[in-house]
Amino acid sequence: MKVKSDPRARSSALTKQLRGLRQRLSGDPERPITQERLARLLDVSWSTIARWESGGGRPDRHLSEKIERVSEVLGILGDMILREDRLVFFEQEHPLLMGLRPIDLLDNERGARKVVELLEGAESGSFA
Numbered sequence: 001m002k003v004k005s006d007p008r009a010r011s012s013a014l015t016k017q018l019r020g021l022r023q024r025l026s027g028d029p030e031r032p033i034t035q036e037r038l039a040r041l042l043d044v045s046w047s048t049i050a051r052w053e054s055g056g057g058r059p060d061r062h063l064s065e066k067i068e069r070v071s072e073v074l075g076i077l078g079d080m081i082l083r084e085d086r087l088v089f090f091e092q093e094h095p096l097l098m099g100l101r102p103i104d105l106l107d108n109e110r111g112a113r114k115v116v117e118l119l120e121g122a123e124s125g126s127f128a
Helices: 007-024 037-043 046-053 061-077 083-091 110-123
Strands: none
Touching: 007 037, 007 046, 007 061, 037 046, 037 061, 037 083, 061 083, 061 110
C-alpha cells in the first residue's frame, strides 16, 4: 500500500530549505538575505518566495531542482570563498563559464556540472 506524504511536512521542509538557503547565501549568519534578493536570484517574484516559505504553495519541478542545485553548489563552495562573496559568486558572469553567471547555468543538470567542475578545478588548484 502506498502512503501519501503529508503536504504540511513537505511545506515545512520547503520552508526550512528556503530559509536555510537565504541564511547560507548571506554574508552575516545572523541576517539571511531577503526574500526579495533570493527571488531575484531564482528569477521569481518576492511574493512567490514569501508564499512558498509560508506554506502557501510549492515551486514547480524545474525550480525545485534549481533550488536543490544552488544548495549543492553552496555545499561545494564551503570555505573556498568568503561568506560575504557567496551570493556575488552566483550573480556575476565568470570567464571560465563562457561569461555566464553560475545561477543561469543551474537551470539544468548539464550547466550545473560545469559549475561544479569549475569549483572542483579551483579547489584542486588547476586554475591557479
